[in-house]
Every structure is written in C-alpha cells, then in structure tokens.
Amino acid sequence: MEVHETAFVTSAFRAMHVLLSKDEFAHLWLNDRVQHWADTYLSTVTGEESAAHSMRNRYFLDSIHRLFKDGNIEYLINFGCGFSMYPYLLPHGLKHIEIDKPEVIRHKDQKTELWEDQGILPLRNIVRIPCDFSENYEKELIGKINDIKKNSPCFILLEGVLFFLTREEMLRLFQLFNTLQKQGDRIGSVSFRAKDTESKAFALLLDFMKKENPHGTEEARYQTVEEKFYKSLPGYELVDQQDFFSLSKSYQHQPSATQDMIINEQFYQLQKTRP
Numbered sequence: 001m002e003v004h005e006t007a008f009v010t011s012a013f014r015a016m017h018v019l020l021s022k023d024e025f026a027h028l029w030l031n032d033r034v035q036h037w038a039d040t041y042l043s044t045v046t047g048e049e050s051a052a053h054s055m056r057n058r059y060f061l062d063s064i065h066r067l068f069k070d071g072n073i074e075y076l077i078n079f080g081c082g083f084s085m086y087p088y089l090l091p092h093g094l095k096h097i098e099i100d101k102p103e104v105i106r107h108k109d110q111k112t113e114l115w116e117d118q119g120i121l122p123l124r125n126i127v128r129i130p131c132d133f134s135e136n137y138e139k140e141l142i143g144k145i146n147d148i149k150k151n152s153p154c155f156i157l158l159e160g161v162l163f164f165l166t167r168e169e170m171l172r173l174f175q176l177f178n179t180l181q182k183q184g185d186r187i188g189s190v191s192f193r194a195k196d197t198e199s200k201a202f203a204l205l206l207d208f209m210k211k212e213n214p215h216g217t218e219e220a221r222y223q224t225v226e227e228k229f230y231k232s233l234p235g236y237e238l239v240d241q242q243d244f245f246s247l248s249k250s251y252q253h254q255p256s257a258t259q260d261m262i263i264n265e266q267f268y269q270l271q272k273t274r275p
C-alpha cells in the first residue's frame with residue numbers, strides 16, 4: 001500500500017460507522033481492493049481502528065462546524081486531505097482549500113466532479129491544490145492560498161499526515177501555517193506521542209505497514225510528536241487536546257478491545273495568539 005492509498009482505508013473506516021463519523025459520503029470511495037485493505041488492517045492490527053478514525057473525523061467535523069456557526073472561520077484548509085468529505089458534510093457557506101499529493105487530488109477531482117454532476121454530492125466552494133510536502137513548495141503554495149482566501153479567517157487541518165512526514169517537513173509546514181494565519185485562526189493536528197507507540201496494537205500496525213510496503217520489507221518510518229511541541233509553538237496557544245479515550249466518552253463509544261490493543265492517537269487544536 002502506497003502512502004496516498006492509506007487515505008482510502010481511513011475513508012473505509014468512516015463508512016463502517018456512519019453514526020459515529022457522520023461521514024455519509026465515505027462509502028463512495030469503497031471498492032473491493034479498499035474493502036480488502038480495510039478488513040485486513042482491522043483483523044491483523046486491531047478492530048478498534050475503524051471507530052477511532054470515525055471519532056477523529058467527528059471531533060474535527062463538530063469543532064469546525066461550531067467555529068463556522070459562531071462566525072469564527074470562513075475557510076477550511078485541509079493539508080493531506082485524502083478522501084475526507086468535510087466540504088460536503090459542512091454548511092454551504094464555508095469555503096474549502098484541499099491539498100494533497102497530485103495523484104490524490106487528480107482522483108478526488110475526477111470522482112467528486114462526476115458525483116456532483118449526478119447530484120450525489122451537494123455543490124460546494126472547493127479549490128484543490130496538488131502539492132508534495134517533501135518538495136520545495138512553500139513560495140508557490142503561499143501565493144496560491146493567499147490569492148484565494150486573502151485575509152479571511154481559517155481553520156487549518158493536518159489529520160493523519162504527520163506520521164508519514166520527517167521532522168523537517170513538519171517544521172516547514174507549521175512555519176507555513178504561521179505565515180498564512182492571523183490572530184484567532186486555528187490549527188487542528190493529529191499525531192502520536194512516543195508513549196502512544198508502546199502498545200501491542202502499535203507494534204502490529206508497524207508489522208502491517210512493513211508487510212504491505214510495496215518497496216520491500218524495510219521498517220516503516222514514522223514520526224512521533226510530543227505535547228511540548230504544541231505547547232511551545234511560537235505564536236500559538238494549545239486550546240484543546242483529546243485522544244481515543246476522551247472522544248470515546250464524548251461520543252459514547254464503548255471500546256471492545258483492551259487498552260493494549262488500542263492505538264491512542266492525540267488530537268490537538270491550536271489558536272494563533274499574534275496578528
């Protein structure tokens with residue numbers, strides 16, 4: 001499975017728990033290959049992952065919806081958007097910029113255009129930009145985004161992406177967010193702390209990735225981020241932090257796995273404190 005193909009799997013997980021994820025369109029991305037990946041992942045890593053990814057989507061969906069309703073944001077900018085369907089799940093007035101690798105953007109544009117024409121998806125204001133965060137992209141991307149959103153308040157989402165990036169690529173992204181955002185704007189971010197990688201389920205995830213790696217059986221490279229990174233990010237304040245367990249309480253999800261068989265991702269929201 002290539003990195004960009006993991007986006008199909010997270011969509012399949014959301015489709016398995018529509019009541020929890022509230023993603024009523026995730027099923028559109030399903031096909032036999034995607035279903036097979038998702039089922040294999042759940043049976044060899046841990047069955048709790050589909051609910052975990054559904055709650056992750058729900059947490060950001062609810063937060064972004066509230067911020068839009070209260071007039072705090074006009075744009076959602078989704079970095080590494082994959083096949084997430086936030087534009088179609090959120091009210092019409094919110095505008096969207098979605099960024100991902102060229103192959104993801106090409107496929108997403110093609111499919112959503114077709115589904116919009118067929119009336120399967122509602123019409124939304126979305127600009128999609130192909131971009132690889134491992135390349136030298138900053139100047140061009142900042143120009144494109146500023147041309148679109150001007151000074152409008154925005155929520156930047158980085159969901160399920162940091163795991164795949166290097167430390168340097170992550171630091172460059174957060175620098176870019178600082179350039180793009182104004183006081184009061186928010187970032188939503190998802191990552192693992194080193195201690196979240198100590199569970200049995202996380203070891204099984206690494207085994208799974210090694211087996212599914214099309215480039216041979218090299219060890220999966222992954223990144224962890226400690227809370228202190230978010231707490232000390234210049235110009236930002238950490239305003240919310242959740243994890244699998246806190247979201248399970250909020251959304252009345254009763255895990256069926258033991259603690260060791262849960263992959264405990266951390267979910268953060270940061271607010272910019274300076275102009």
Ligand SMILES: C[S@@+](CC[C@H](N)C(=O)[O-])C[C@H]1O[C@@H](n2cnc3c(N)ncnc32)[C@H](O)[C@@H]1O
Binds near residue numbers: 132158
């Ligand atoms: C696990 S998927 C998550 C997708 C979506 N955010 C979600 O939560 O469903 C990871 C996404 O990050 C994107 N990604 C990973 N590395 C990237 C890079 N270097 N540049 C741009 N996108 C990248 C992948 O293409 C993929 O769509």
